[in-house]
Amino acid sequence: MLCKIAWSNVRRAGRDYLVYFVTLMLAVMVFYAFNTITVQADFIASDTRELVRMLGGILSGLTVFLAAVMGFLMVYANNFIMKRRKREFGLYQILGMSRGQVSRVMVLETTFVSAGAAVAGLILGMGLSQLMVFFTGAIFQSQIENFSFFVSPFAVGITLACLLVVYLVSLVFNLRVVRRSKLIDLFGAERRGEQVKTGHPLVAAVVFIAGVALIAVSYARLWRDGLPYSGTTEETEAFLITTAMVIVGTLLFFFGLSGFLLKALQGVRGFYYRGLNMFTLRQLNAKVNTVSLSMAVIAMILFLAITSVTGGMSIASSMVENIELHTPADFSQTIVYFSTSTSAGVKAWAGGAETAVATEPIDVARVMSALATDADGQPVDFSRVSDDMVQVDTYDSMLPGADKPVVSLRDLVAVTGDELPKGIDMGSAEALGLAIMRESDYNALMAFYGKEQANLGEDGYLLTCDMGDTLGDIYNHALGQGAELDIAGRSFHPVIDELDLSAGPQAVSSMGSNTGTIVLPDEVVDELGCPLYNSTLIGNYAAGVTAEEGQEYLDGVSLESYDALVMNDAGQAIGTIGSRATRATMYETVSSMMGLISYMAIYIGFVLVVACAAILTIQQLSSVSDGSTSYRILSELGTSEGEIAHSVLKQQAIFFAFPLLMGIAHAIIALKVIIDLVQLFGGISIGSTVGLAVVIFGLAYGGYFAVTYLMSRGIVHDAIRVRKTL
Amino acid sequence: MPLQSQTPARPQEAQHMRTAYPKNPPAAPTAPSAAGMEASRAGVPRVLEVQHIEKVYGSRNAITRALSDVSFSVAEGEFVGIMGASGSGKSTMLNCISTIDTVTSGHVLINGADVTALKPAKLTRFRREQLGFIFQDSNLLDTLTARENIALPLTISRVAAKETLSRVEEVARRLGILEVLDKYPYQMSGGQQQRVAAARAMVTNPAIIMADEPTGALDSKNARLLLECLETMNRTYRATVLMVTHDAFAASYTHRVIFLRDGRVFTELNRGDSSRQDFFNRIMEVVAIMGGEGSDAL
Known part of the structure; x- marks a missing residue:
């Protein structure tokens, strides 16, 4: 019987639950699909397989973090639904159900929804993961070999574990709603909810202006100070103050927003007293207490999502763009000389070996043949793959003793x-x-x-x-x-x-x-008399040597020991073997980095954006259904359904757009500062590769907005029609 | 009903009733009443004409006839009451007249326009321009102040802000609610809310104001205040008011009461020049007769 009640509740409260369900399902789908990456690696050509496996490890960790965020947001959304149903739970108790039974109804409801979301999400996730293999291959610029349908027990496990946590946490919160509430409160809940607590609009306007001012000041501070890169206490403190200012400012902004809009637009009588403008603004203002906090939180989450996605992908894409410039030859081998300050330290590390600061460049090819062997165990001889080489020596401008x-x-x-x-x-x-x-x-x-x-x-x-x-x-x-x-x-x-x-x-x-x-x-x-800094041997492969052959030879090179020291003729240690790079591996590194960052960015971004949008949707839908009476009154006063829908659209557009705009504004400033820091090391360009991410997130956020509006129209339509059938 | 038991119908007053149909009369019930009204209000244009409307609910198996062949008319500046037990069809009728519901057959003419033939898009506009509503629960928007609630019908009709505000003030002054203009509904008493609703209903100068049990949720003092309000609106603005009520006291404020029973016009009473007390007593007699014949108590 309880089961039946719970099931019919889920069906009846379908609209509220639908959004909750769909969001949970999307989360399950994405969690599963991204965690199959280790399995996907098996289909990918072996050269990048290891990297993809490593990515799998990172993504699993990330999943736990995202599940925590998701869990928090879902608990919030769920709480919101529950609050609206207090009266119903009161009714059950009046009709003689014990609290325990009511709790059980609730447990069953939550179970139905979560289980449904798990099953649907996993099925969709399995579908998506098959497609993702090809996407993964493309991102890592690799071939797909022997593709076949696959299911990853690991991914199913981690996804279900995360879902279980979300489920348990929301259950605890739901049960608390029932257990803690007194009957009188349960019954009063709806009525009291309807009461409009409007603060003084002037106060709201002041709060709003204070918020804007705080945000502006924090922007200016961040612009001036930049990120705390050197890590001194004052700098960190200043940065923390700036962060606190922007958080408080954002909160104030959203708490004051509707009041400010109301006050400002009330001043424009011709606008305020026209059509439903007055109604729209008042409706917005009436929800200040319910939605301001979540709008502020969502703005901050969107800010994080935008910043990490754009920042990460831009850095990666600038690397891709500059890779041609940075690989002027087929390969290079560097030797790093000790400087005046490092040579003393090296002495202790190298077990008391005599060290010196080099003043004469050393022949890189000769050093390598002495200290390294190729795959056949022979001394390394770069001339086996190259007949076009040059050695570049650079000197340190810091003179000894200066x-x-x-x-x-x-x-x-x-x-x-x-x-x-x-x-x-x-x-x-x-x-x-x-x-x-x-x-x-x-x-x-x-x-x-x-x-x-x-x-x-x-x-x-x-x-x-x-x-x-x-x-x-x-x-x-x-x-x-x-x-x-x-x-x-x-x-x-x-x-x-x-x-x-x-x-x-x-x-x-x-x-x-x-x-x-x-x-x-x-x-x-x-x-x-400058001391030496670096010596690098740069070379191109000989005419008869393909890039693969050259790569193979260079891959085979191994040092006799990792701490091999470069000695001068006097038997003093003057440096160490530096990096050996080929054009092919650099291209691969960069594209893998790009893949890695893109993957994580899309994963993080998608989950965060969906969770935020879901909360806004649930809030908006419940506020529209709360407003049913108002829409009916408006209709009776002679407002067309279209006009009412238009008013609803305006309200929802504000709810969806403002957190997004605020998130973007924060992100622009933050990115500006991040880029200032990163630009030191090379050019950066935003907008070239973030396109895909923007499209995905736009679709997700916009999709939720569209669904919200369409469902709201349905609610409005029903609200207006109700009276006709009475 | 306390009122009913306090004032039993006296037989000698039954002669004041022009017509009284004991049970579904074979003749068209509207003929005498329409004739009587036209006689008393010759030359005054008719704002509302209800012609043989029928309203049938349900499917083939379970048909409910909410209204059958109801006809009457209301002249400009008239204050008409409609009485009937619950289930007598009075709310359905009001909904049909007010274009909130549609009739199964018959016609409703308001200022000569047949509202049953209007398209939904035109209906909205028609409702906005020609009709004013007062409901049992005041139906004010709780996020708007009284001033804004009253202004709403005007802003919806895109009346200029300046004119809107002056008209709101004017109506509020007449109805004695100036002091609550900047309050929200939840800060007002039930009676104030209803008077604000009344102000909202008439601020557009509609052809006809529909009041559906406007005193239903009010105590007697506030009910009286509201009825006086309606009287003022009727007298000073020549507003045409159609009020549905089951309360004989409320009905006694009107010029004429139409009684509905089982979806038909049972009879109607004209106040003429009689005092309100007198009219009240006559109403109570009809109520007693209707109640005495096995219908639901009013």
Whole structure:
């Protein structure tokens, strides 16, 4: 019997439950589909399989986090439904059901809905995961091999576990509603809910303006201070204050919003007293207490979703866009020299080996053949795959014993009048010296790249860099202004007036290899006695060697030991083996990174957006059905159904649009600051690859909005019709 | 019904009734009443004409005849009451006249326009411009202040804001509710709410104001205040009022009472020049006769 009541309740309260059900189902579907990634890996060509498996681990962790967020939101939504049904639970008790029985009805209802959502969600998830294999393959730019239908017990397990938690938590909250309530309250609930508690509109307007002001101040603070990248206490505190301000500001904004709109538009009588405008505004204002908090929370969640998705995907896409620039050759091998400050530390680490700061470049090919072997166990010989190689040596501008670099970014900024980019600590900017390169090395590299040689003469210099944006701008300004630099008591002038990014790379890399190098005449570098910084061997595969063959040979290279030290002729340790990179692996790294980030971004974003939209939908639908009487009155007063629907649409558009707009506004400011920080290391572009994400989220959010409106129209239609059939 | 038991019908007053049909009379019940009214109000245009309306609910197996062949008319500036027991069809009739419900057959003419023939889109507009409503529960929008509630029919009709506000003030002053204009419904007493509803009903100067049990939820003091309100509206604005009630006291404020029973016009009473007390007594007699014949007590 209880079962029957519960089942008919679920059917009767279908509208409220439908949204709850659909959202839970979508969550189950997405949880399942994304967690099948480890199984999907089996269908993917082996080269990226490991990476996809790793992603699987990350996504499982993420699922737990998202389930927690989802659980919170669903409990909230569920609570909302329950609150509206207090009267019904009161009625059951009046009719003689015990609290225990009422609780059991509730448990059964929740069980029906959750179980239904689980089954439907898993079925949809299984369907989606089959499709996702191809999407995964595309994202990781990999082939799909031997595809067949699959089911992942692991994914089913983790999904059901998460759902179970959501179920149990909402159950506890639901039971509390029944258990805690007194009969009189249960009966009074509906009536009291109808009472409109409208604060003074003027107060609301003040609250709203305070909110706007707080948000504006926090924006300004964030703009000025940036992110707390250096981690000092004051900076962290300032950042926390800014965060608190934006949260409080957002809350105030939404608490004051409707009151402010009301007050402001009441002033415009011609607008206020026209059509249903007055009704629309009053309806909005009446719900301040119920919905302001959730609108604010939703704005913040949307902000997080937008920021993480856009930020992550933009960084990844900028890497993709610049990958061609950053891989000027087929492969490279770097050796990193010890600097004055590191060599002492290395001495202790290397077991007391004698260390020194190198002043003469060492032959990278020779070092490698001494310290590494190929797949056949033979000493490494790069000439087996390449006949076109060049060694690039860069020098450290920090001379031994000196307290500041020969040329630093700060020197350039002093000349150009630019600001030091955010993310560079003023205190340590002293250390941000440029690397130095000999003119002859530079010309050798240009010859290798097939580019024009430079002639510096006696007092010329030029700058190179393979990262655009913030750093590139400073260098360009310096070159453009013909900045004179004092080095070793002499004045140098630039021989180019614009940075050539494609002359910048000094190695094969995924994100750039040259934050800034000054090229000086050979004799000046010698005269300065600069210590070495890096030596890199860059090469292209020989004509008869395919990229696969080259890759295979280089993949086979292994060091004799991981802590192998580079020795000079005097038997002193002067450096370590640095990174070895090929164009193919860099492309792969970047595209995998892109895939990884896209995957996580879409996963996080989708779940958050759906959860937010679901809450708005449930709230709106219940408020529309609460308003049934009002719509009937309006209809009797001679308002057409269309006009009423229009008023409902306006209200709902405000409820859906404002949190989204606020989230976007927050995100724009946050992204601006994040990008300031990230731009140091290379260009960034928003909007190119976030397209897919925007479409998916737009569909989800807009879909919920559309469903809300259509269902609301149905409610309004019924409300108007009711009287006709009486 | 306390009123009924306090004032038993006296036989000698039964002669004041023009017609009294004991049971479903074979002749058309409307003929004498229509004739009588036209005689008494010759030359006054008729705002409402109800012609042989029928309302049938249900499907073939379970038919409920809520109204059968009801006809009457209301002249401009008249205050007409409709009485009947619950189930007599009076609410159905009001709904049919007010275009909230549709008739099965017959015609309803308001200011000469046949509302049964109007398309839904025109109906909405018609309702807005020609009709005013007062319900038992005041049906005010609880998120709006009294001022806004009264203004609503005007704003819906896109009357300019300035005119809207001055008309609201004017009506409110006449009905003595100026002091509650900026209150919300939940801050007002039931009587104030009903008077606000009355103000809302007449602010558009409708052709006819429909009041459905307007005093039903009020105590006697507030009921009287509201009825006086309706009287004022009728007298000073020449508003035509059609009031459905089961309360003889409320009905005694009208010029004429039409009695419904089992979906038919049972009889009607004209107040003429008699006092309200006198009219009340006559109404009670009819009520007693109708009640005495096995119908539901009123």
